[in-house]
Amino acid sequence: MRKRFLPAVLAALLAAVSLAGCGSKPENTDTQTTGAASAAETTKAAPDTQAASGDKITLNLTWWGNQTRNDVTKKAADLYMSQNPNVEIKVEFTDWSGYWDKLSAMAAGGNMPDIVQMDYSYLTQYQKSGQLADLSEYITSGLIDTSKIPESIIESGSIDGKCYAISLGSNAPMMVYDKAIVEKAGVTIPEQPTIEELYDISKTIYEKTGTKTYFDGGINMMQIIARTNGSQLFDELKEGKEDSMKLHFANVEKFAKAEFSISADLLAEKNPDVVETKPIIDSTTWNDFLFSNQYISVSSTAGRELGITMYPTTTDAKTQPMYLKPSQFFSISESSKNKEEAAKFIDWFVNSTEANDILLAERGIPINSTVADDIKPKADAVSQHVFDFIAKVSEIATPIDAPDPAGKGEVEALAKTVVEAIRYGDATTDEATAQFVPEAKRILEEAAK
Incomplete structure (x- = not known):
């Protein structure tokens, strides 16, 4: 276990992102x-x-x-x-x-x-x-x-x-998948899977093909989870509410512990934020998460046509989380x-x-x-x-969230560090929630001044 989620490290991160934000908020x-x-x-x-x-x-x-x-x-x-x-x-x-x-x-x-x-x-x-x-x-x-x-x-x-x-x-959140691997595994990808269905599908694909799964732990999925709760991510964080964040971190932890998920070390090496190194490009994983305007370049880089489905929702979603975005x-x-x-x-x-x-x-x-x-x-x-x-x-989209507030970049950087800690086993869902929510609230309050 790699001990990364320590108060001193978190404090250093917060100091760094606060300084990084100074240029964009003169x-x-x-x-x-x-x-x-x-x-x-x-x-x-x-x-x-x-x-x-x-x-x-x-x-x-x-x-x-x-x-x-x-x-x-x-x-x-x-x-x-x-x-x-x-x-x-x-x-x-x-x-x-x-x-x-x-x-x-x-x-x-x-x-x-x-x-x-x-x-x-x-x-x-x-x-x-x-x-x-x-x-x-x-x-x-x-x-x-x-x-x-x-x-x-x-x-x-x-x-x-x-x-x-x-x-x-116009743009929308999207999950893409390798058609050949999915076909080999004999599974069908729903037009909009639930996270629970995605977990079961990922297990089957690994058992049948040995190909790992990537689960989006970032801010895009955070926003989707909040929307399934009939809420908006930054509204919750400004209020210090933990509901959606606890659900999100629990999903990250559940997938991270699964044998079929890409390891934290390999994910860090691949860097899914860069098209050319996304793990789906070389079939390290069978799936990836992006926005629809990236689909052309990701498919082109992968050298094969990728299947498309919507971002996953939850079984008990109060609101359809899909939306159209500029x-x-x-x-x-x-x-x-x-x-x-x-x-x-x-x-x-x-x-x-x-x-x-x-x-x-x-x-x-x-x-x-x-x-x-x-x-x-x-x-x-x-x-x-x-x-x-x-x-x-x-046909199904609900209104997009309000534009992200000042401080969004710092919150996103903090979220990446917290999610990495969960994936390495250095923080539980409860620990991550207890650290992330109050710090995110503080960042947003400081940025709004």
């Missing part, structure tokens, strides 16, 4: 306030000066992603530049795990990119810190055309009646000196069929209904599965 210092005001005044005083003078306009564009996303996004940006020779788009990308640290540092240094790929989980945090431009004026003027985009999608990127982000596609957004930084040109690019990115002919729903089903209809017949068989999956989810 302190209200005179220097930062002056810098933000100066950037805003400069923008208002001389908007789009490069465009007005006819000079070359440079837009910095950043996103997180895998190689597939990087390739198609760069190709789309190249097409835009060929059609708009006065615009140069400088691209920068990284994987999810390093993206937010990098963006936080850019925000703290006052050099945010013009166009930023934003996630639903971080939208409130960056909006409240004054880093994101209000896009409402560009929507009202028609520069960003929303006539073929459902109002609910625009609302998903809005806070207090103002739009700060444009969704790049896959990612594009936002414009408040400090950008070329907001109008950035808005033009976003409009083209979401409303242009030729752009989406390249992207082919890699970030999710296109939000423009006409574009989605145009793209589906052109998509390959793998992509078609995503269109069909989103259609099924839309």
